[in-house]
Amino acid sequence: MSHRPHIEHSEQSDNQDSAEQQLRLCGDWTLQQYEQAKAALNALSDTQITAVRTLDGRDISRLDSAGVFLLQQYFGTELIETAQLAGQQQKLATLVLQACKDEQAPQHRGDNPLLQWLEQIGRVTCSVLQQQKQLLAFLGLALDNLSRTLFRPSRWRYTATAAQVEQIGVNAIPIVALLTFLVGAVIAFLGARVLDEFGAAVYTVNLVGFAFLREFAVLLAAILLAGRTASAFTAQLGSMKANEEIDALRAQGLNPVEVLVLPRVLAMLISLPVLTLIAMLCGVLGGMLVCWLALDISPALFMHIFSRDIEPVHFWVGLGKAPVFAFVIALIGCLEGFKVAGSAQSVGEHTTSSVVQSIFMVILLDALFALFFLEMGW
Amino acid sequence: MVSKGIISVRGLHNQFGDNLVHEQLDLDVAQGEILTVVGGSGSGKSVLMRSILGLHRPSAGQIEVDGVDLLRADSEQRVQLERRMGVLFQRGALYSSLTVLENVLLPLQEHLSLPAEDAEALALMKLRLVGLSSAVADNSVQSLSGGMIKRVALARALILEPDFLFLDEPTAGLDPIGANDFDELLVTVQRALGLTVFLVTHDVDSIFKVSDRVAVLAERKVLVVDTPERVATHPDQWIQSYFQGPRGRAAQHGKSHPVNAKEDA
Numbered sequence: 001m002s003h004r005p006h007i008e009h010s011e012q013s014d015n016q017d018s019a020e021q022q023l024r025l026c027g028d029w030t031l032q033q034y035e036q037a038k039a040a041l042n043a044l045s046d047t048q049i050t051a052v053r054t055l056d057g058r059d060i061s062r063l064d065s066a067g068v069f070l071l072q073q074y075f076g077t078e079l080i081e082t083a084q085l086a087g088q089q090q091k092l093a094t095l096v097l098q099a100c101k102d103e104q105a106p107q108h109r110g111d112n113p114l115l116q117w118l119e120q121i122g123r124v125t126c127s128v129l130q131q132q133k134q135l136l137a138f139l140g141l142a143l144d145n146l147s148r149t150l151f152r153p154s155r156w157r158y159t160a161t162a163a164q165v166e167q168i169g170v171n172a173i174p175i176v177a178l179l180t181f182l183v184g185a186v187i188a189f190l191g192a193r194v195l196d197e198f199g200a201a202v203y204t205v206n207l208v209g210f211a212f213l214r215e216f217a218v219l220l221a222a223i224l225l226a227g228r229t230a231s232a233f234t235a236q237l238g239s240m241k242a243n244e245e246i247d248a249l250r251a252q253g254l255n256p257v258e259v260l261v262l263p264r265v266l267a268m269l270i271s272l273p274v275l276t277l278i279a280m281l282c283g284v285l286g287g288m289l290v291c292w293l294a295l296d297i298s299p300a301l302f303m304h305i306f307s308r309d310i311e312p313v314h315f316w317v318g319l320g321k322a323p324v325f326a327f328v329i330a331l332i333g334c335l336e337g338f339k340v341a342g343s344a345q346s347v348g349e350h351t352t353s354s355v356v357q358s359i360f361m362v363i364l365l366d367a368l369f370a371l372f373f374l375e376m377g378w
Numbered sequence: 379m380v381s382k383g384i385i386s387v388r389g390l391h392n393q394f395g396d397n398l399v400h401e402q403l404d405l406d407v408a409q410g411e412i413l414t415v416v417g418g419s420g421s422g423k424s425v426l427m428r429s430i431l432g433l434h435r436p437s438a439g440q441i442e443v444d445g446v447d448l449l450r451a452d453s454e455q456r457v458q459l460e461r462r463m464g465v466l467f468q469r470g471a472l473y474s475s476l477t478v479l480e481n482v483l484l485p486l487q488e489h490l491s492l493p494a495e496d497a498e499a500l501a502l503m504k505l506r507l508v509g510l511s512s513a514v515a516d517n518s519v520q521s522l523s524g525g526m527i528k529r530v531a532l533a534r535a536l537i538l539e540p541d542f543l544f545l546d547e548p549t550a551g552l553d554p555i556g557a558n559d560f561d562e563l564l565v566t567v568q569r570a571l572g573l574t575v576f577l578v579t580h581d582v583d584s585i586f587k588v589s590d591r592v593a594v595l596a597e598r599k600v601l602v603v604d605t606p607e608r609v610a611t612h613p614d615q616w617i618q619s620y621f622q623g624p625r626g627r628a629a630q631h632g633k634s635h636p637v638n639a640k641e642d643a
Contacts, residue, residue, distance in 0.1 A: 030539060031490065031500075031538065031539045032490075032539075034490070034492060034496070035492070038496070064539040064571070065503070065504070065507065065536075065539065065571065066500055066539060069499070069500060069503045073499075088572050091569060091570045092570045092571055092572070094570070095507065095566060095567070095570035095571075096503070096507065096570075099503060099506040099507040100503060100506070341520055342520055343474040343519075343520055344474060345474045345475045346474075346520070
């Protein structure tokens with residue numbers, strides 16, 4: 001049961017002047033009735049409000065802190081303190097008025113939207129630069145740790161590394177194989193379609209071989225691992241960070257980079273070249289199948305052309321990029337994990353960031369490599 | 379037997395697999411009191427609280443809040459009632475993707491169609507009410523200390539002007555000074571707003587400082603409900619070791635003879 005909040009002008013005084021100066025508050029002054037209460041107050045003119053000398057709160061049936069707050073905004077603290085409220089309501093009013101007393105209206109950041117936009121651009125630019133700096137620093141840290149443990153086999157973590165190799169390498173074989181097989185077939189189809197017009201369909205073999213050995217195998221494997229493994233690294237290390245496990249390691253005199261990062265980096269360094277090799281095989285296999293079915297180039301002929309025209313250097317160019325990509329992906333995944341700050345939200349944000357960054361870095365590095373190899377004539 | 383309280387639990391059964399947590403549990407919370415529920419780990423304090431809040435459906439029993447049978451009420455009635463209950467979860471359960479102000483604001487925006495300015499002003503008032511300055515309003519939740527998290531959570535619990543306040547170990551993880559401050563805040567707010575408070579705690583200091591009555595949960599039911607002083611003298615062995623252990627004694631001592639306690643120390 002609720003009563004509409006309303007205000008009555010009390011006329012009990014016989015003095016003409018003071019008749020306007022007392023207001024009687026009635027009904028429920030609660031959060032539920034907030035808008036009605038505000039409407040009742042807005043109905044008073046400014047001069048009426050300033051003319052009020054006393055409030056009579058004896059007829060207030062229910063009052064809560066929202067109601068006190070509203071009244072305070074219109075009538076100020078003093079009038080409510082003397083409003084003859086009932087005992088419980090008086091206690092409430094005292095507490096709320098106390099809270100209102102040291103009120104400092106919060107600064108509203110209602111700036112120019114253009115300025116906000118510029119500010120946003122600046123902030124993002126700085127954070128990107130900051131990110132690259134952190135990545136370089138982390139690279140140094142990882143290399144430092146690697147070089148210190150490299151010549152001390154007793155510090156090698158075989159079990160952790162092997163477990164990671166299984167996770168990120170062995171378990172990824174089916175998806176990498178299937179994906180590159182399909183892409184190999186697609187490339188061969190494209191080649192067959194375009195090259196056939198020039199009567200050069202036989203060069204499809206060269207196209208598939210060239211594309212897969214140099215670029216596609218390593219790129220596809222790296223992008224797959226960036227999506228599959230960098231995110232896993234970030235989520236694993238991130239939830240450990242959120243759970244203070246990283247701090248626990250450090251407090252026990254263990255080096256988190258050595259314990260957590262090195263096995264992951266090493267496992268990546270082992271897994272990605274192997275996966276690249278598998279990707280090359282499957283891609284070429286896909287191409288070979290399409291050549292056989294669509295162009296009547298038998299596997300034997302395919303192998304003959306392949307071994308005659310494709311130089312081994314293409315293989316080494318492709319494979320040589322794998323360790324670099326592996327290192328970058330592992331580093332970004334781990335670094336983003338360490339950046340997580342104690343909440344589920346943060347784990348999610350950094351996982352996304354790690355995948356985006358590692359794919360971006362892989363493609364960027366690949367472009368740089370392509371330029372470099374082109375200039376070198378390899 | 380105490381007359382039926384504003385919250386009344388009758389014959390509550392809660393069973394998880396073979397594990398019987400509550401059996402024929404009766405409990406009454408009187409209007410405007412602070413009832414503290416204590417009990418060993420696994421005695422079902424949290425399950426009891428979650429049952430009353432409707433977060434857990436009990437196996438059997440009857441729970442009435444302000445005359446409404448919670449387990450048989452239609453959803454409209456339930457929503458009405460839920461809006462009158464504020465909850466402070468053990469670890470605050472603040473929404474980590476929102477700022478402090480947005481956390482307090484959210485229930486207000488969802489349940490009432492107030493103008494944005496009014497809602498914000500009310501939320502800021504609530505933050506000040508629990509002793510936080512307006513300066514923290516735009517902070518992210520991650521940047522808060524343990525004590526501040528509890529205060530923001532309290533502000534959020536109070537924003538819809540509840541009649542009932544449920545607190546799950548509000549002082550856990552706070553330092554003694556922070557815990558003491560929080561207890562004082564709780565009592566002040568409870569007295570001023572006339573709240574009915576259901577408090578689950580392990581903190582013996584808190585029990586003596588804030589409780590009107592203490593309910594001890596053991597052997598799958600409420601063993602005893604009474605004032606803290608009288609519960610502390612109950613002959614049950616668990617209660618004795620709980621209240622008469624070194625921590626319990628210090629807390630009681632502090633309550634009844636604050637000056638002596640200081641001299642003893």
